[in-house]
Amino acid sequence: xxxxxxxxxxxxxxxxxxxxxxxxxxxxxxxxxxxxxxxxxxxxxxxxxxxxxxxxxxxxxxxxxxxxxxxxxxxxxxxxxxxxxxxxxxxxxxxxxxxxxxxxxxxxxxxxxxxxxxxxxxxxxxxxxxxxxxxxxxxxxxxxxxxxxxxxxxxxxxxxxxxxxxxxxxxxxxxxxxxxxxxxxxxxxxxxxxxxxxxxxxxxxxxxxxxxxxxxxxxxxxxxxxxxxxxxxxxxxxxxxxxxxxxxxxxxxxxxxxxxxxxxxxxxxxxxxxxxxxxxxxxxxxxxxxxxxxxxxxxxxxxxxxxxxxxxxxxxxxxxxxxxxxxxxxxxxxxxxxxxxxxxxxxxxxxxxxxxxxxxxxxxxxxxxxxxxxxxxxxxxxxxxxxxxxxxxxxxxxxxxxxxxxxxxxxxxxxxxxxxxxxxxxxxxxxxxxxxxxxxxxxxxxxxxxxxx
Numbered sequence: 146x147x148x149x150x151x152x153x154x155x156x157x158x159x160x161x162x163x164x165x166x167x168x169x170x171x172x173x174x175x176x177x178x179x180x181x182x183x184x185x186x187x188x189x190x191x192x193x194x195x196x197x198x199x200x201x202x203x204x205x206x207x208x209x210x211x212x213x214x215x216x217x218x219x220x221x222x223x224x225x226x227x228x229x230x231x232x233x234x235x236x237x238x239x240x241x242x243x244x245x246x247x248x249x250x251x252x253x254x255x256x257x258x259x260x261x262x263x264x265x266x267x268x269x270x271x272x273x274x275x276x277x278x279x280x281x282x283x284x285x286x287x288x289x290x291x292x293x294x295x296x297x298x299x300x301x302x303x304x305x306x307x308x309x310x311x312x313x314x315x316x317x318x319x320x321x322x323x324x325x326x327x328x329x330x331x332x333x334x335x336x337x338x339x340x341x342x343x344x345x346x347x348x349x350x351x352x353x354x355x356x357x358x359x360x361x362x363x364x365x366x367x368x369x370x371x372x373x374x375x376x377x378x379x380x381x382x383x384x385x386x387x388x389x390x391x392x393x394x395x396x397x398x399x400x401x402x403x404x405x406x407x408x409x410x411x412x413x414x415x416x417x418x419x420x421x422x423x424x425x426x427x428x429x430x431x432x433x434x435x436x437x438x439x440x441x442x443x444x445x446x447x448x449x450x451x452x453x454x455x456x457x458x459x460x461x462x463x464x465x466x467x468x469x470x471x472x473x474x475x476x477x478x479x480x481x482x483x484x485x486x487x488x489x490x491x492x493x494x495x496x497x498x499x500x501x502x503x504x505x506x507x508x509x510x511x512x513x514x515x516x517x518x519x520x521x522x523x524x525x526x527x528x529x530x531x532x533x534x535x536x537x538x539x540x541x542x543x544x545x546x547x548x549x550x551x552x553x554x555x556x557x558x559x560x561x562x563x564x565x566x567x568x569x570x571x572x573x574x575x576x577x578x579x580x581x582x583x584x585x586x587x588x589x590x591x592x593x594x595x596x597x598x
Contacts, residue, residue: 234566235509238470239396239427240308240355241566242512246557247505248565250274250310252475252517257536261518264538270551271559274308274357276475276515281341282317282328292344299352307559310357310398310474310515313345315371315379327370329361333378342383346390355562355571356395358387359430359474363402365409365419373418380421394571400430400474401460403438403453410463428513429464430474431457433501440500465510472513476501479521482533483540490540498543502550 234241242248251258253276265271277298284291302309315329332338349356360380364371384397399421401409411418433439438453451459464471478497483490505511521532537543551558562568 235512236468236470237566239567240357240571241470242557242561243564245509245555246561246564247511247555248273248472248513248557249551250276250308250472250513250515252276252477252515252519253278254517254519257517257519260536260538261516264544265548265551267548269558269560270548270556272307273557273559273562274310274513274515275302276517277302277309277311278314279311279345280314280316280318281332281338281345282315282326283320284318285320288341288344292348295345296348299348299356303352303354305559306354306562308355308357308562308565309352310359311349312359312362312400312474313342313383314369315361315376316369327372329371329379330375332382333375339382339386342386343390346387346392349387349395350390350392351575352394353572353575354394355565355568356392357398357428357472358383358395359398359400360384362398362400362430362474363405363432364400366402366405374415376419377417377421381425384421384425394575396427397425398428398430398472398474399426400432401456402432403456403460404435405456407451407456407459409460423467423469426467426469429460429467429469429471431460431471432475433457433473433504434475434477434479436480436497436500439504461508461510469510470512471508471510473511473515475515475517477517477519477521477535479517479530479532479535481535483536483543484534485539485541487540487542490542493540494543494546498546 233243235244249270249272251261251272251274258275262271277295279291279295299309315332316325316327318325328338332342349358360383361369361371361376363369364376364380365373380399387395387397409419412420435453438457441452441454461471478493481493481497483493505514518536518538520534520536522534524532537547550556557564563572
């Protein structure tokens with residue numbers, strides 16, 4: 146999510162470094178015992194043995210049409226659907242974990258990641274993937290320098306065996322004002338940024354190992370300033386160029402944020418406003434921060450509006466109907482303000498972590514998440530969104546509870562990445578690129594792939 150909201154969140158030191166280097170509560174299934182609200186006592190502060198039995202796949206929670214939600218409110222989200230059938234993988238998607246497993250990833254902030262890894266203190270539960278950002282517009286630093294820094298970053302992740310989750314954003318930074326401007330229109334309608342996209346594709350094509358490529362994350366959030374229809378064409382152009390360059394070791398991610406409007410699958414005579422087509426999507430993505438986005442708080446018609454929670458449910462329903470796995474591309478308890486106080490830690494655990502884990506329990510289509518561990522007060526979000534401290538290591542209760550959770554067999558960590566679907570092929574030695582790959586039409590689909598509601 147490298148956009149205007151990201152710039153607002155971004156600590157000043159990180160921004161300068163980058164510039165220099167280039168479920169509904171009433172409808173939720175019964176919670177698992179370890180995810181219930183609990184009292185703070187001595188026993189909860191001690192790490193015990195964690196069972197390693199296989200985790201069963203929970204039934205899907207089906208949701209209805211957007212019109213039905215507007216008419217009936219939150220009750221319209223209660224209908225259940227049978228779980229998908231299949232073999233080892235639910236959807237047989239690129240880099241999908243085995244059935245019942247959830248990939249554990251972390252965010253982009255270097256100090257937060259360092260503290261997070263130190264808190265975990267065990268290579269057996271280290272994250273399998275890490276966020277990286279790349280904007281294709283102009284920056285104060287030259288493009289060539291930014292590409293070289295990206296190559297170094299990817300090489301570092303390759304040496305660690307960790308999977309990069311790279312977010313390609315259609316934005317630039319004005320050298321004088323430092324304002325962020327969107328470039329999705331120019332990307333879609335001109336060839337101005339084609340060579341930069343090709344450079345990124347070549348870097349990825351020669352990276353040994355899988356890469357998740359999130360294209361224009363949080364596409365219709367007003368904080369990005371992207372344009373309907375232009376975004377679709379820009380997304381498809383990125384995929385077309387990556388395939389031409391032989392970057393078959395990346396999985397393409399289409400990512401939504403429930404604070405944005407619920408028009409992600411709307412279309413008219415011009416085509417889809419935001420949906421780029423299933424032929425260019427390997428994973429659906431969704432970013433979750435505020436608990437309103439993943440609990441039923443305040444759900445209902447409310448004068449014809451659709452709550453953030455209902456938007457999440459509708460987007461997940463769309464992913465299931467299109468047979469795509471979902472990743473939570475970014476998540477963070479950004480409003481909890483974690484402190485060292487143990488009672489406060491218990492409240493924060495109950496307030497954010499319990500409902501977040503309920504979402505994972507209720508939605509087997511969610512097969513990856515990326516936790517951002519950082520102090521949001523050091524970003525501009527402290528002024529615009531009142532985001533606070535979200536560092537798990539600050540509270541021993543939260544830290545130990547999270548470690549207990551991650552030790553469960555359902556999570557896929559760094560040492561498990563060879564289990565991902567297609568990992569071996571993506572990790573083979575990368576030969577020199579010798580010709581174009583399969584072509585992708587840049588024109589947006591015009592209705593043949595309308596998502597079922």
